[in-house]
Each structure stands twice: as structure tokens, then as C-alpha cells.
Amino acid sequence: GENVEQHPSTLSVQEGDSAVIKCTYSDSASNYFPWYKQELGKGPQLIIDIRSNVGEKKDQRIAVTLNKTAKHFSLHITETQPEDSAVYFCASNNNAGNMLTFGGGTRLMVKP
Amino acid sequence: DTEVTQTPKHLVMGMTNKKSLKCEQHMGHRAMYWYKQKAKKPPELMFVYSYEKLSINESVPSRFSPECPNSSLLNLHLHALQPEDSALYLCASSQEPTLNTEAFFGQGTRLTVV
Numbered sequence: 001g002e003n004v005e006q007h008p009s010t011l012s013v014q015e016g017d018s019a020v021i022k023c024t025y026s027d028s029a030s031n032y033f034p035w036y037k038q039e040l041g042k043g044p045q046l047i048i049d050i051r052s053n054v055g056e057k058k059d060q061r062i063a064v065t066l067n068k069t070a071k072h073f074s075l076h077i078t079e080t081q082p083e084d085s086a087v088y089f090c091a092s093n094n095n096a097g098n099m100l101t102f103g104g105g106t107r108l109m110v111k112p
Numbered sequence: 113d114t115e116v117t118q119t120p121k122h123l124v125m126g127m128t129n130k131k132s133l134k135c136e137q138h139m140g141h142r143a144m145y146w147y148k149q150k151a152k153k154p155p156e157l158m159f160v161y162s163y164e165k166l167s168i169n170e171s172v173p174s175r176f177s178p179e180c181p182n183s184s185l186l187n188l189h190l191h192a193l194q195p196e197d198s199a200l201y202l203c204a205s206s207q208e209p210t211l212n213t214e215a216f217f218g219q220g221t222r223l224t225v226v
Contacts, residue, residue, distance in 0.1 A: 043217035098209050102154035
């Protein structure tokens, strides 16, 4: 089955700095890669996603890049703010497209 | 309305109790999911319903019994649970069963089995 690895497991940055979280996946047939933000006591919230027909997608301070050849994708957050502090999960779908496999999560802490 | 609503938010139950978790969405989504999330871990898929039919059961013990009464509702019936079943149970939905469309999660039910 699909295996998704995520690094780092924890990330501490100063407010205003950039944060980068990286994921690798194993199934070359995967074609959908969402990123979720989960705050304490809440469910995961989709923040951005990318499909395999594009290499980069940006939404204000958040961007995602995808390298299908290397089977890795990354989340970039610029000008971080304390409210960005949360656990971030990457995910990819399986070859049938009906299941998401999540990475292990990254706890991002933005220090004011 | 991009909301998935789960009730109750918190549940404490004994090992001999029977309880149900409920999930509701009014986005017209045809796929609904149950996930289990332990502390500091990613969500793990339990069940997938596609057009109100169970399409995936990830080898979940029979003490967890899903039900999809209609396209907007998803239940998870719980019976004879063990303390290790304590976790956050998340419901999600997506427009189509193939997850190339966005999946929206509810806030979860925090379950404690005593």
C-alpha cells in the first residue's frame, strides 16, 4: 500500500520566518496531494492541495510544490504568524483514488 | 455550507455500553468516511461509504458498526469497546468516492472508554 513520510516531526520558527514541511510518497499512481492543518481539539482542515498535473500552487502565504519524478511534495508557509501554530499533515491518495494515506504530522510552533 | 457536523463532541462510555456517533453533511457529497485518530498520530481510515453503500472496511473489529441511513447521515455504532479504543473519531465527506476531490472533516468525537 501507499506509504507517506513527513519531515520534520516538529518545527519551531520565529514569527515572520518561513516554514517548510516535506513529504515523500511511494505509490507512483498517486495523483492528489492535500495538506491539512489540525488545531488542538479540532478536526483537520484542508488548507491547500495539488494535483499531479501541476508542479506548484500558491494561496496567499501558503504554497505547495510537487516533484512527481522524485515522489515528494512540500508545504511552504511564508511570513509565519502565531496562529499558524498547529499540526500539519500531508496526504496522498491511493491508485484507486478512494483512500487518503496521511504522513506522520509536523507540529509547527511559531514564536512571537 | 462546507461543514461536517459530528455529535456528540465528547463521549465517555463503559465497556458494556452501546452508543452511537453521528455525522451529518449537507454539501451533497456522495462519499463519507470514518477515521480514528490517536493522540499525536495521523488519522487512520476505518470505513468508506460510497453512494450510501459500504465500499471499504479497513479490517475494523466488529464492535464498530457503521451505518449510512441516507446520503447526508453517517453513524458509527459502538458496542463492547475496549479502553484502547479511546481516541478522536473523525467523520469526513467528499464530493465523489475517488478522493481526487477535497475531503472535509468534522470536528470529531472525543471518545473515552472506561
